[in-house]
Amino acid sequence: MPYPHDSDMVLDFPILIGDIGGTNARFAIVVDSYAEPREFPVVQTADYPTIDDAIQNAVLDQTNVLPRSAVLAIAGPVDGDEIDLTNCDWVVRPNQMMDTLGFSDVVVLNDFEAQALAVVALGEEHLEKIGGGSAETVGSRVILGPGTGLGVAGLVHARRTWIPIPGEGGHVDIGPRTARDEQVFPHIEKIEGRISGEQILCGRGLTNLYRAIAAADDVEPRFITPVEITTAALDHSDKTAVETLDLFATYLGRLAGDLALIFMSRGGVYLTGGIAQKIVPTLQNGKFRTAFEDKAPHSDLMATIPVFAITHPMAALTGIAAYARTPARFGVETAGRRWRKQ
Structure with a gap:
């Protein structure tokens, strides 16, 4: 027991x-x-x-x-x-x-x-900063990880103790905002009529998004696996793959920004998992950060919150x-x- x-x-x-x-x-x-x-x-x-x-x-x-x-x-x-x-x-x-x-x-x-727990155990050498100001030493934090699924957790400091807050935040609803989103989202696979973050922001989600963009543009998808899509996007050898990774970063930025507001994470937002490590160049191209900060009327606040990609493999x-x-x-x-x- x-x-x-x-x-x-x-x-x-x-x-x-x-x-x-x-x-x-x-x-x-x-x-x-x-x-x-x-x-x-x-x-x-x-x-x-x-x-x-x-x-x-x-x-x-x-x-x-x-x-x-x-x-x-x-x-x-x-x-x-x-x-x-x-x-x-x-x-x-x-x-x-x-x-x-x-x-x-x-x-x-x-x-x-x-x-x-890793967020307070790792040194700066294992963190790749993606914009924002300085992290408050004992400020609340958000951990977000696109991998096989989409993991989410919070971390708060109280009474000289770090308290992790587990949850299933990867299953929150995610929806279209722009005209391009309106073209793409009808083609994204749904689960019982809804699109959750995990339907886009994980390995299989990346494939879902790639297929949806191809369907919206009426082109034949060339790739099957997330690795193929990511590789083609990073070497700019496939237009659809490039847009897939850009939109992936945008949607990840939107959700990360929402979670930062929920936790008021002045200690930073931390992206973990293999996908985040592989796509740091895309996360640094500005689209993630623009989406993260686009939270009117709190855009100025969001600009101060740092985001880090965790690069430690373990x-x-x-x-x-x-x-x-x-x-x-x-x-x-x-x-x-x-x-x-x-």
């Missing part, structure tokens, strides 16, 4: 940490409070039938270190003793993990909580490691999300 109200309790080392998304899973072991995490090769979730198999084969069988605790960040809401991931078939069963993998303590977080693991070492530094509520062997 979940162990209630224990977010201030330390975890026993060694600690297995994991960042599990819809496509990739990243694992490391934190041996003690001072050691850097020992990272393992990235796992493709499709290569293993269960998360337990992945941990056993890709991590535990590759080391003589036996973790006593585990902190796992997963792409999906944490609810109950059987936790489904949003974009892959794995199910996290902490009680079963303790029985079969030897853990005595398991904490399961939302993956964007981990990304939020950012979430860095955040999880920071939490695993010193849980008291963060206001992470673990009631219903921590399991301990009795």
Whole structure:
């Protein structure tokens, strides 16, 4: 059963940490409070039938270190003793993990909580600034990540503690504003009659947008995958792909600006995930920033809020490691999300 109200309790080392998304899973072991995490090769979730198999084969069988605790960040809401991931078939069963993998303590977080924790754990060398002023040291922050899906989290500072706020903000409605939007949006795939942010602002969303632009212009789409589209856009070899990435940046800017207003994120907005890292040149071309600041009557305020692209390839693991070492530094509520062997 979940162990209630224990977010201030330390975890026993060694600690297995994991960042599990819809496509990739990243694992490391934190041996003690001072050691850097020992990272393992990235796992493709499709290569293993269960998360337990992945941990056993890709991590535990590759080391003589036996973790006593585990902190796992997963792409999906944490609810109950059987936790489904949003974009892959794995199910996290902490009680079963303790029985079969030897853990005595398991904490399961939302993956964007981990990304939020990373924001205060990373150095400036891992942040690419995309306009705006200086970040307030303890100002509220927003984390936004287009990847397999669209992750969103907030981070607020209160009583000398950083408190991550997980959610499902990637599923908010998104709609047309310009005449070009009105041409493109009728061709974007809907889910039960609506277009959410995730229908455009993620890997498959990029493909949806590319196809919609091609349909609006009555041209045959040349590409199938997000990588093909992004590559063609960045090397300017395909007009439709270039516009796709420009509109992607524009729509991402609009949503990021909305979230910045909601959280009044004077500490900055942070873009994370593989897509953001790959398209930094497009994010820097002005379209993202113009859309981000176009929030009348608050455009002057928006111009002061900085945006950063996180360039660290293992950012979430860095955040999880920071939490695993010193849980008291963060206001992470673990009631219903921590399991301990009795």
